[in-house]
Amino acid sequence: MTSVPTEKATQVRVAPRVQAVQRRSWIPKRWYAHVILWIACFLIGFPLIYAIIASTQNNAMIFSYRFTPGPYLARNWELAIVNRNLGNYMLNSTIVAVAVTVGKTVLSLLAGLAFVYFRFPGKWLVFGFVLLTLMMPTEILVVALFRLVINLGWGNTYLALIVPFLASATGAFLFRQHFSNIPAELSEAAQLDGATPLQFLWKVLVPLSWNTIGALAVIQFVYVWNMYLWPALIIQGQERQVVQLGLRTLMSDDVMTSYGPLMLGAVIASIPPVIVFLLLQKQFMSGFQLTRDK
Amino acid sequence: MSGLVPVLIIVLAAIFGAVYMANVFRRYRRNIAVGGLVGAASATAGALLVMLPLNFCTFEPERQTIDRVFGFLLLAIGVGLVLWPVNWFIRQRFEGNPLFATQTQPGAFKGWLTPALLLLPTLAILAIFLYYPIFDTFSLSVLLARLGARRSVFVCVDNFTSLVTDPSYHNTVIITLFISFAIVIIGLALGLLVASMAYQPITGARIYRTLLIWPYAISPAVAGVIFLLLFNPAGGFINYVLSNTFGFSVPWLQDPTAARWAIIATSVWKSMGFNILFYIAGLQNVPNDLKESAAIDGANALQRFWYVTFPLLSPITFFLIITNMTYAFFETFATIDNLTRGGPLNATTTMMYRIYQIGFVNQDLGKAAAQSIVLFVMVIGLTVLQFRSTGSRVTYGA
Numbered sequence: 274m275t276s277v278p279t280e281k282a283t284q285v286r287v288a289p290r291v292q293a294v295q296r297r298s299w300i301p302k303r304w305y306a307h308v309i310l311w312i313a314c315f316l317i318g319f320p321l322i323y324a325i326i327a328s329t330q331n332n333a334m335i336f337s338y339r340f341t342p343g344p345y346l347a348r349n350w351e352l353a354i355v356n357r358n359l360g361n362y363m364l365n366s367t368i369v370a371v372a373v374t375v376g377k378t379v380l381s382l383l384a385g386l387a388f389v390y391f392r393f394p395g396k397w398l399v400f401g402f403v404l405l406t407l408m409m410p411t412e413i414l415v416v417a418l419f420r421l422v423i424n425l426g427w428g429n430t431y432l433a434l435i436v437p438f439l440a441s442a443t444g445a446f447l448f449r450q451h452f453s454n455i456p457a458e459l460s461e462a463a464q465l466d467g468a469t470p471l472q473f474l475w476k477v478l479v480p481l482s483w484n485t486i487g488a489l490a491v492i493q494f495v496y497v498w499n500m501y502l503w504p505a506l507i508i509q510g511q512e513r514q515v516v517q518l519g520l521r522t523l524m525s526d527d528v529m530t531s532y533g534p535l536m537l538g539a540v541i542a543s544i545p546p547v548i549v550f551l552l553l554q555k556q557f558m559s560g561f562q563l564t565r566d567k
Numbered sequence: 568m569s570g571l572v573p574v575l576i577i578v579l580a581a582i583f584g585a586v587y588m589a590n591v592f593r594r595y596r597r598n599i600a601v602g603g604l605v606g607a608a609s610a611t612a613g614a615l616l617v618m619l620p621l622n623f624c625t626f627e628p629e630r631q632t633i634d635r636v637f638g639f640l641l642l643a644i645g646v647g648l649v650l651w652p653v654n655w656f657i658r659q660r661f662e663g664n665p666l667f668a669t670q671t672q673p674g675a676f677k678g679w680l681t682p683a684l685l686l687l688p689t690l691a692i693l694a695i696f697l698y699y700p701i702f703d704t705f706s707l708s709v710l711l712a713r714l715g716a717r718r719s720v721f722v723c724v725d726n727f728t729s730l731v732t733d734p735s736y737h738n739t740v741i742i743t744l745f746i747s748f749a750i751v752i753i754g755l756a757l758g759l760l761v762a763s764m765a766y767q768p769i770t771g772a773r774i775y776r777t778l779l780i781w782p783y784a785i786s787p788a789v790a791g792v793i794f795l796l797l798f799n800p801a802g803g804f805i806n807y808v809l810s811n812t813f814g815f816s817v818p819w820l821q822d823p824t825a826a827r828w829a830i831i832a833t834s835v836w837k838s839m840g841f842n843i844l845f846y847i848a849g850l851q852n853v854p855n856d857l858k859e860s861a862a863i864d865g866a867n868a869l870q871r872f873w874y875v876t877f878p879l880l881s882p883i884t885f886f887l888i889i890t891n892m893t894y895a896f897f898e899t900f901a902t903i904d905n906l907t908r909g910g911p912l913n914a915t916t917t918m919m920y921r922i923y924q925i926g927f928v929n930q931d932l933g934k935a936a937a938q939s940i941v942l943f944v945m946v947i948g949l950t951v952l953q954f955r956s957t958g959s960r961v962t963y964g965a
Contacts, residue, residue: 307769323804397660410946411697413943416922418696437692440696521905550783
């Protein structure tokens with residue numbers, strides 16, 4: 274007899290709790306989510322904002338912590354761009370990053386086409402050969418790669434910065450994965466129409482692959498633009514050096530670095546990869562299947 | 568070295584490989600003899616891969632115990648290096664993994680010349696600029712070779728065994744692991760916290776997400792340059808805030824411990840965007856009905872997170888651990904080179920930074936190659952872990 278009221282009490286208690294949970298997950302969550310997100314956005318954004326402000330100031334202003342833009346942007350610009358030739362470094366970085374991004378995308382498309390739309394003996398072995406390179410970061414090979422590239426006579430050339438990075442397992446796999454999700458009827462129809470594999474790639478596959486191409490382009494462009502150790506080793510002069518290393522010329526080992534031009538350089542060096550990333554953000558997310566398919 | 572010892576060692580490796588692969592074939596109910604043969608062949612190949620360049624020098628009578636122990640370790644690495652991929656591929660094929668199916672789509676083009684031409688550039692570049700340098704790193708690691716010098720001397724495994732007794736190298740390994748673990752733990756915890764706020768369908772979610780993930784595009788070098796100013800011990804902004812609010816300042820780039828934390832903070836900032844990005848994606852894929860039924864069972868928000876959401880995120884967490892570890896091993900180089908240059912007193916000299924110093928500042932290629940191989944073995948360990956988990960599925964989509 275005593276169990277009946279208890280059961281009733283439980284039932285009575287459960288229903289409002291579910292409501293409370295639902296209410297809790299919508300209304301109160303919003304404000305603390307907003308507070309935490311504001312703080313997070315501020316903390317993540319602060320170093321860059323600080324660098325942008327510092328790039329308009331001189332050392333005296335920077336070290337008196339004024340958070341208003343100063344009058345020294347033109348002077349810092351002249352020092353960084355004109356005197357230290359930052360424009361040349363930017364040009365070198367652009368040439369190398371664009372060449373690798375385009376080249377790697379093309380080679381990866383070709384490899385994906387071969388892996389998905391062809392039958393040939395030993396395919397899984399070739400696939401394994403490509404797959405294994407996933408565990409060989411260039412940094413580990415840097416000593417031997419340096420010897421090889423110097424022996425090829427590529428020291429101080431764009432070739433040294435471009436050719437070794439033109440192929441990668443990541444690219445081949447992204448396209449292989451993407452192509453195998455494309456209906457087989459398309460390739461059958463293309464064959465019936467007498468299309469060559471390259472025509473099929475260009476007219477059918479590429480228009481269906483812009484998301485994957487965009488995702489790969491972002492990764493590659495950012496990766497190559499931000500490369501540091503390899504250009505530091507293989508490029509000796511200033512003529513062919515990339516901007517990541519060019520920033521070093523704005524630092525001085527002795528008494529006091531002039532931080533205004535250095536911060537301006539850091540900001541300018543970050544503009545191309547950030548723009549590429551923001552422009553292709555949607556492709557990046559869906560190419561990696563990071564957004565929900567709806 | 569000639570005589571019975573090399574033969575014995577090869578036979579030993581072959582027997583191990585034969586037993587191992589025969590067992591794998593038995594489990595999949597395939598021909599045990601074929602498995603034994605494949606295992607023996609791959610183990611022999613692996614043993615020869617490391618021992619031929621060495622000419623079995625670790626087992627010469629005048630060598631010390633440490634060399635012999637190291638010889639067996641190398642033997643194990645060599646056998647594993649060949650046996651593990653062979654084993655992995657064979658099991659994928661036995662299990663019918665579509666990734667390795669020879670038959671592809673029904674509408675496949677025919678002929679072998681076209682695919683060969685299509686793959687030629689990729690395979691050539693991978694062979695010349697990845698496989699050959701790996702091979703060359705192994706052969707360099709047993710030499711006393713200097714940058715630019717024509718002659719080199721064979722020194723057996725001295726470049727490796729000298730690391731075992733070198734306290735400064737131990738220190739480098741400890742620093743690398745400390746910095747790596749700190750970056751992984753702090754970066755993932757903060758990333759998950761922010762992502763669990765940002766994945767919700769709140770007002771301005773897209774703007775928040777963009778403002779949170781853009782540091783992905785910033786380079787580790789630029790991060791180092793910006794934080795060089797922020798951490799400036801004399802007048803940097805961080806010390807300005809610290810001394811005004813707490814009344815003390817930290818000699819960030821002069822004190823060994825503080826310098827390590829400066830590197831960790833910079834790297835966490837830089838890799839935060841990536842962590843948030845992947846956690847947001849992971850959180851969006853957690854089914855709502857699971858959380859709701861947990862809520863009906865009386866679980867509070869924290870319990871729901873810990874017992875429902877977090878376990879479902881484990882593939883993403885695992886993938887992020889691997890990518891953050893790789894970042895900490897290699898990409899931190901540029902941050903360190905701009906912020907501390909490995910100092911003070913080598914306090915921020917990671918394994919990668921040391922390879923650079925030994926190989927290109929001291930110009931000792933043999934030692935640098937040997938240290939590269941130690942790092943290589945660690946990376947292979949990480950990759951094996953990644954392949955064994957669901958991590959690989961996360962990377963390339965389901």
